[in-house]
Amino acid sequence: EVQLLESGGGSVQPGGSLTLSCAAPGFTFSSYAMSWVRQAPGKGLEWVLGISGSGSRTYSADSVKGRFTISRDNSKNTLYLQMNSLRAEDTAVYYCAKDSRGHYDILTGYNYFDYWGQGTVVTVSS
Amino acid sequence: DIQMTQSPSSLSASVGDRVTITCRASQSISSYLNWYQQKPGKAPNLLIYAASSLQSGVPSRFSGSGSGTDFTLTISSLQPEDFATYYCQQSYSTPRGTFGGGTKVEIK
Numbered sequence: 001e002v003q004l005l006e007s008g009g010g011s012v013q014p015g016g017s018l019t020l021s022c023a024a025p026g027f028t029f030s031s032y033a034m035s036w037v038r039q040a041p042g043k044g045l046e047w048v049l050g051i052s053g054s055g056s057r058t059y060s061a062d063s064v065k066g067r068f069t070i071s072r073d074n075s076k077n078t079l080y081l082q083m084n085s086l087r088a089e090d091t092a093v094y095y096c097a098k099d100s101r102g103h104y105d106i107l108t109g110y111n112y113f114d115y116w117g118q119g120t121v122v123t124v125s126s
Numbered sequence: 127d128i129q130m131t132q133s134p135s136s137l138s139a140s141v142g143d144r145v146t147i148t149c150r151a152s153q154s155i156s157s158y159l160n161w162y163q164q165k166p167g168k169a170p171n172l173l174i175y176a177a178s179s180l181q182s183g184v185p186s187r188f189s190g191s192g193s194g195t196d197f198t199l200t201i202s203s204l205q206p207e208d209f210a211t212y213y214c215q216q217s218y219s220t221p222r223g224t225f226g227g228g229t230k231v232e233i234k
Binding site for chain 2: 033035037044045046047050059061095099100104106110111112113114116117118119
């Protein structure tokens with residue numbers, strides 16, 4: 001059974017740092033791309049970072065570029081999100097999401113998030 | 127960046143009603159369009175991918191159509207468990223897949 005189990009959320013002051021983890025048992029983790037998607041309170045969904053199955057390629061939204069980093073340890077079946085220079089507008093529920101494929105080449109198929117974690121709350125406030 | 131616009135932003139409907147939600151892309155995205163359902167306090171759940179393919183385990187009352195810039199999610203007969211917020215997402219520029227603003231389906 002596919003499971004995505006986020007941890008590491010909490011409260012942090014503006015300018016601070018936080019690292020989120022997403023443990024992913026139940027499937028061949030290294031075969032699938034993964035993403036972090038966030039949702040600010042009362043707002044919609046925002047994709048923030050993605051990483052290929054091998055970990056060789058990473059992608060980020062402009063809103064977090066240079067501040068957030070996505071990584072993965074395929075030997076531990078775990079996805080990470082390192083968040084630095086946090087701002088109040090980064091306050092959100094952060095979801096890890098499993099992609100349908102290991103890569104992002106649209107010429108060979110379709111990408112979609114077929115499994116999501118339960119989410120972890122990050123609050124940035126002084 | 128590709129912008130996704132959903133309409134309406136909310137609607138009220140009764141059990142048994144046919145419900146249609148529209149999603150429009152700011153440029154052609156072929157069939158690279160996904161639909162998700164989200165209930166309060168829960169993670170999103172995939173309903174439809176590639177514009178019209180039903181995800182395994184999703185009831186057949188859900189269907190998707192469209193290509194290019196205009197897409198539709200239809201619930202043929204609304205059930206009590208369908209009251210939720212629905213999001214479209216383009217995957218043409220994957221992994222930077224933009225979501226629509228959401229459509230909240232409420233009980234009339």
